[in-house]
Amino acid sequence: MPESLMDKIVSLCKRRGFIFQGSEIYGGLANTWDYGPYGVELKNNLKKAWWKSNVQERNDILGMDCAILMHSRVWEASGHVHNFFDLKSDCKNCKKRFKSADLKDPSACPECGGQLTDARPFNLMFKTYQGPVEESGNEVYLRPETAQGMFVNFLNILDSRHPKLPFGLAQIGKSFRNEITPGNFTFRTREFEQMEIEYFVNPQDAPQALEAWIQNRFNWYLALGIKNENLRKRQHGHDELAHYAHACMDVEYNFPFGWAELEGIANRADYDLKQHAQYSAKDLQYFDDTRKEKFYPYIIEPSGGVDRAVLAFLVDAYTEEKVNPSTKLRIDGEQSRTIKEDNRIVLKLNRELAPVKAAVLPLLRNRPEIVELAKNISVDLKKSFAAVYDDTGSIGKLYRRQDEVGTLYCVTVDVQTLEDQQVTVRDRDTMQQERISIDRLKEYFIDKLF
Numbered sequence: 396m397p398e399s400l401m402d403k404i405v406s407l408c409k410r411r412g413f414i415f416q417g418s419e420i421y422g423g424l425a426n427t428w429d430y431g432p433y434g435v436e437l438k439n440n441l442k443k444a445w446w447k448s449n450v451q452e453r454n455d456i457l458g459m460d461c462a463i464l465m466h467s468r469v470w471e472a473s474g475h476v477h478n479f480f481d482l483k484s485d486c487k488n489c490k491k492r493f494k495s496a497d498l499k500d501p502s503a504c505p506e507c508g509g510q511l512t513d514a515r516p517f518n519l520m521f522k523t524y525q526g527p528v529e530e531s532g533n534e535v536y537l538r539p540e541t542a543q544g545m546f547v548n549f550l551n552i553l554d555s556r557h558p559k560l561p562f563g564l565a566q567i568g569k570s571f572r573n574e575i576t577p578g579n580f581t582f583r584t585r586e587f588e589q590m591e592i593e594y595f596v597n598p599q600d601a602p603q604a605l606e607a608w609i610q611n612r613f614n615w616y617l618a619l620g621i622k623n624e625n626l627r628k629r630q631h632g633h634d635e636l637a638h639y640a641h642a643c644m645d646v647e648y649n650f651p652f653g654w655a656e657l658e659g660i661a662n663r664a665d666y667d668l669k670q671h672a673q674y675s676a677k678d679l680q681y682f683d684d685t686r687k688e689k690f691y692p693y694i695i696e697p698s699g700g701v702d703r704a705v706l707a708f709l710v711d712a713y714t715e716e717k718v719n720p721s722t723k724l725r726i727d728g729e730q731s732r733t734i735k736e737d738n739r740i741v742l743k744l745n746r747e748l749a750p751v752k753a754a755v756l757p758l759l760r761n762r763p764e765i766v767e768l769a770k771n772i773s774v775d776l777k778k779s780f781a782a783v784y785d786d787t788g789s790i791g792k793l794y795r796r797q798d799e800v801g802t803l804y805c806v807t808v809d810v811q812t813l814e815d816q817q818v819t820v821r822d823r824d825t826m827q828q829e830r831i832s833i834d835r836l837k838e839y840f841i842d843k844l845f
Contacts, residue, residue: 399651400651400710400713401579401580401650401652401710403713404580404651404706404709404710404713405580407709407740407742407799408431408434408709410799411433411796411799411800412431412432412433412434412800413430413431413433413434413709413800414428414429414430414431414434414580414581415428415429415431416428416429417429426578426583426584426585427584427585427586428580428581428584428702432750433750433751433800434705434750436750436751436781437705437708437709437744437748437749437801438588438701438705440747440748440749440750441701441704441705441708441748442567442590442701443747444619444747445567445590445699446565446567448615449563449565449592450565455558455561455562455563456562456564456565456592456594457552457556457558457562457563457564457565458564458565458566459544459545459548459564459565460566460567460568461541461544461545461548461566461568462544463537463538463568463569463571464525464535464536464537465535465536465538465543465544465547467534467535467536468674468675469543469547469671470520470536470543471674472670472671472673472674472675473543473546473667473670473671474638474670475520475536475539476518476520478638481494481495481496481516481517481519481575482494482495482496482514482515482516482517483495483514483515483516483517483575484498484501484511484512484513484514484515485511485512486504486507486509486510486511486512487509487510487511487512488504488507488508488509488510489504489506489507489509491504491506492575493505493511493575494574494575495514497575498511501514518573519539519572519573519574520536520537520539520571520572520573521536521537521571521572521573521585522534522535522536523535523536523537537570537571538571539570539571539572540570540589540591540698541566541567541568541570541589541591542591542593542667542696542698543667544566544568545564545566545591546593546667546668546671546694547671547675548564549595549668549671549679550677550678550679552564553681560595560596560597560681560683560692561594561595561596561597561600561604562594562595563592563593563594563595564592564593564595565590565591565592566589566590566591567588567589567590567591567701568588568589569586569587569588569589570586570588570589571585571586571587572585572587573585579650579652580706581702581703581705581706582650582652582702582703582706583703584702587700587701587702587703588700588701588702589698589699589700589701590698590699590700590701590704591696591697591698591699592608592695592696592697592698593694593695593696594608594694594695594696594697595681595692595693595694596692596693596694596695597683597690597692597693598664598690598691598692598693600693601641601662601664601693601695602642604693605642605660605662605695608660608695608697609628609644609646609660611697612646612658612660612697612699613626613628613646616646616648616657616658616707619708619745619748620708620711620712620743620744620745620748621707621708621711622711624649625648625649625707625711626647626648626649626657627646627647627649627654628644628645628646628647629644629645629647629654630642630643630644631643631644637661639663639664639666639667640661640662640663641662641663642661642662643659643660643661643662644659644660644661645657645658645659645660646658646659646660646699648703648707648710648711650706650707650710651710655703656703657699657700657703657704657707658697658698658699658700658704659696659697659698659699660695660696660698661695661696661698662693662694662695662696663693663694663696664693664694665691665692665693665694667694668680668691668692668694672691679691708744708745708748709742712742712743712744712745712801713740713742714740714741714742714743715738715739715740716738716739716740716741717738718738718739718826739795739798740795740798740799741798741799741801741823741824742798742799742800742801743801743823743824744801746803746843746844748801749781749801749802749803750781750800750801750802751781751782751783751800751801751802751803752780752781752782752802752803752840752844753776753780753781753783753802753804753805753806753840754782754783754784754785754793754797754802754804754805754806755769755770755772755773755776755782755783755784755785755806755808756769756784756785756786756790756793756794756797756805756806756807756808757769757786757808758790758807758808758809758810759809759810760786762810764813765808765809765810765812765813766786768808768812768813769784769786769806769808770784772806772808772818772833772836775837776806776836776837776840779837779840779841780840780841780844783802785797790807793805794821797823798823801823802823803822803823803843803844804820804822804823804840804843805820805821805823806818806819806820806821806836807819807820807821812833815830816832816833816834817830817831817832817833818830818831818833818836819831820836820839
C-alpha cells in the first residue's frame with residue numbers, strides 16, 4: 396500500500412525534529428505531542444505572525460495572558476459545568492470508551508464487537524484540586540478555552556485602558572479538554588493552544604463586524620501561503636450553533652483526512668458578559684458617553700487552534716519534486732565538485748513561518764579554515780534572524796536536509812571563499828545559486844526576508 400500524505404508528514408516531523416510522540420520512551424501517551432527544535436520554531440513563528448497581524452498592527456486590540464486556573468464560579472457562569480459534555484459509551488469487553496455520536500452501531504464496540512454500555516454524559520473539563528487537601532470546596536478546572544479569562548477582565552480593561560467600542564482583547568494560550576480524540580496526528584488533542592480574539596461591538600454593528608472578521612481571518616491564512624483551493628468557509632446550521640451563539644462561520648482546511656475546522660468566527664452576542672455580571676454581582680455594562688447609555692456589548696470571537704494551524708501549514712507546504720539541476724562548488728585549486736540534485740522533498744513554507752532562514756554549510760569538513768569561517772558567518776547571521784550551522788553530512792545531503800525543514804537559503808563556504816571572500820547562496824524554491832560577498836551577506840538576506 397502506498398504511503399499516505401499524512402504518513403509522510405508524520406514521518407518527516409519525527410525524522411527532522413518537528414514533532415515527537417509524547418513520552419515516547421515509555422510507550423507514548425495517546426494524543427500528546429512534543430515539539431522538537433524545528434517544530435517549536437515553526438509554532439513560535441506562527442504565533443508571532445498572528446500577534447503581529449492582530450495586536451501590533453492594529454489600534455483597536457489589546458493583548459492579554461490570563462491564568463489557566465480560574466475560580467470555579469467562572470465555569471458555572473459560562474455554562475461549562477452544566478453544558479460542556481459529550482455522550483459516551485464504554486465497551487464491557489475491551490474497556491475502551493467511545494463518543495456516542497461517532498458510533499454507527501450504538502450497541503456494538505467498533506474495535507472488538509463487544510457490548511457497549513448505555514450512553515451517559517461525560518464532562519470534558521479536567522478537574523484538579525487547589526491546596527494540599529482534596530476536598531470538594533477546593534475543586535478547580537484546567538480551562539477548556541482561553542475566552543473566559545478575557546471576559547472576566549472586561550471591567551479591568553475598561554478601568555485601566557478606557558477603550559472605545561469597537562475594541563478587542565487577544566490571547567494565545569493553552570487549553571485542556573478531556574475528550575475522546577480521533578487521532579489525525581496533532582489535529583485534535585486534549586492539551587492544545589488557542590489563538591483567540593474577543594471583539595466587543597455595539598449590538599447593532601455585530602453582523603457587519605462578524606462578516607469583516609470572517610474575511611480578515613480567511614485572508615490571513617492565504618497571505619501566509621495556504622493554497623486557495625485548500626481553504627473554504629462553512630456556515631454553521633442552527634442545529635450546530637453553541638447555546639450562546641447567534642451565528643458562526645468556520646474557516647476549513649482540506650486536510651489529508653478531509654475538510655475540517657481551522658478556525659471558527661462566532662457572534663457570541665452578550666451572553667458571556669451578562670452571565671458573569673449575574674454570577675459575580677458586578678456591573679459589566681459598557682457606558683457609551685456619546686449616546687449616554689449603558690449596554691452589554693456583543694462579542695465577535697475569532698478562535699483558531701495553533702496546533703491544527705501548524706499541521707495545515709506543514710501539509711500545504713509539503714512538496715515532492717523531480718529536478719535535475721547541478722551545482723558546481725570549488726574544492727581546491729582548479730578542481731570543482733558537481734552536486735547533482737535529482738529528487739527532493741521540500742517544505743515550501745512562507746518566509747515568515749520557515750523555522751530557519753539560512754543554513755551555513757562548509758563544503759569540506761576536514762579543512763579547519765573553512766569550518767571556522769562558516770561558523771563565524773553563522774554566528775553573525777544569528778544576530779539578525781534564525782540561522783544554523785551544519786556540517787554533519789556531505790553537501791548534497793545537507794541541501795536535502797535543509798529542503799525538508801523548509802530552510803529558505805543555504806550558504807556554502809568552499810575553498811574559493813578563502814580566496815575571494817564570497818560564498819554560494821542557494822535559494823530553496825528556485826534552487827538557483829549566486830555568489831555573494833561575505834561583507835554584504837547580511838544586507839542581502841535582510842533585503843530578501845524583511
